[in-house]
Amino acid sequence: MVDAGDGVRWLQLTAPRGGPDDLSVLVTRAAPAIGATEIVIYLADYAQDRLVPLLGAGLVRDALPVETSLAGRAFTSLDVQRAVDDADRMWVPLLVGCERMGVLEIVSPAAADPELEAPAREFAVSVAQLLVNRRPYGDVIERLRRRLPMQVAAEIVWGLLPPLTFATDEVMVTAILEPCYDVGGDVFDYALNGDVLSVGLFDTCGHGIKASTLASLVVNTYRNARRCGLDLADTASSIDKWVRSEHPGLFATALLAELDRTTGRLRMINAGHPGALLLRDGKVIRELPGPTALPLGIGHLSRRRPEVHEENLHPGDRILGYTDGITDARSADGDRFGVNRLVDFVNRALNDQLATPETMRRLVRAVVEHQDGELQDDATALFLEWRPRRSPLAHLSDLAAVGPSAVRPQQWSPTPPG
CATH class of the missing domain: 3.60.40.10 (PPM-type phosphatase domain)
Incomplete structure (x- = not known):
């Protein structure tokens, strides 16, 4: 079974010696620790309608729409998503506590294996924490999240x-x-x-x-x-x-x-x-x-x-x-x-x-x-x-709304204006 521990520890020890611009490269270097060949950070823009890649190490990706992509579904549902037509790719929510930051795209031959989900989530938590911790030391994350001045x-x-x-x-x-x-x-x-x-x-x-x-x-x-x-x-x-x-x-x-x-x-x-x-x-x-x-x-x-x-x-x-x-x-x-x-x-x-x-x-x-x-x-x-x-x-x-109960109160209806 894959253990994310070594990759997480390496990131936590290495990231403080670099700036926010280095995070993408460091995450890519740590990818083999969870059996991945590539890991890409996607951050939600301020409007939360696009996921924008934080790229490095020669990777090329386009921004993805929240509404119509598997990455967006991972962001909105907080569930890991896997591509049906690409067994080597999965998207994992980036969360700090309950704060949604974006998603990780993980490319791995084992992406379809359910046993990869737990270490992938553990790795994503570490990346999200590093994004929060390193963000104040540069502007790359802020610039990335902005579609307009x-x-x-x-x-x-x-x-x-x-x-x-x-x-x-x-x-x-x-x-x-x-x-x-x-x-x-x-x-x-x-x-x-x-x-x-x-x-x-x-x-x-x-x-x-x-x-x-x-x-x-x-x-x-x-x-x-x-x-x-x-x-x-x-x-x-x-x-x-x-x-x-x-x-x-x-x-x-x-x-x-x-x-x-x-x-x-x-x-x-x-x-x-x-x-x-x-x-x-x-x-x-x-x-x-x-x-x-x-x-x-x-x-x-x-x-x-x-x-x-x-x-x-x-x-x-x-x-x-x-x-x-x-x-x-x-x-x-x-x-x-x-x-x-x-x-x-x-x-x-x-x-x-x-x-x-x-x-x-x-x-x-x-x-x-x-x-x-x-x-x-x-x-x-x-x-x-x-x-x-x-x-x-x-x-x-409980991030999901409370479900229907056996007893429902009468629905409140506001008084029409005027």
Whole structure:
């Protein structure tokens, strides 16, 4: 049986002595350790619609579409894929925890052998970790992921964001941001401290560099308040104060949440933001209360302290937060994407048991297509899920949506506007 251990150890010891540009060559040199003749790294571009090869050592490959290729199927399904007409080739997802980075193409005479799958996955995990660790030391990975020049506003925002997906045995958070190259005001952040997962989703007013600099202030003030141990209400007040001080006349809407991963207790402040949706047993059942506070930056217009809404989640419950760029998206004839279409899309995705990150990717693609590829505003969505501990590997199998249960609550239907 193939053992990836030697190749993994060699990579871990050798890669720190080189730069990000050397990773492709090093991976190719390590290929014989798992019985492969070639190994090629493919990274997902920012829009997550192409897989782009990181090439070296004389290899030649083209970018592959996520929607219509076996490599793309490995990326979206998180399953190893093998070509029916090419028994020597397989594609393995590149994952850091639950963060999807791309895929590995492995060319090996044993590609059709099921026993190669485990060492191939082990090798892919090592490569993914090296990509994350070496990325800050050069620009090759960033350049590769960009199909277009990135505007400064987008550069600021992407530099602020944590990984798009994070999961433990008990919680998952995953988000998506569009457009990729000219974003401005939408930003999110999260952190797990002990048993509390803190999540912030923000939509700053305006566009371009002014919006992104305001977003930078907002998310860093949020982090500072969190790291100083402030509670949710004081965190909202701190952000409100700094926005008013440094950007008078501007504001940001926000969802600020804390989820206790042991009890399922959710605490949330909605500062002028669209209401988050509660999903249970594969259905959207209702909208959570909001707003419970004024947008951050104009809180001084009210004497009330920001109100915290509390919710006891059931195992498997999800919270979907989104910015108004999702629901306000309009087609060429003026038809809004709207809450009804959002709810319908999410319900279908859950019933199809799509992986949660894949649900988010497809949601943003649907919003973009609704506007014929021309977004009028940033479109950001974030899923927060609570699933009590079951097994050490639950977070891998549970990337797929929770399946239908024997008892389904009545499906929630939003009130039509007007």
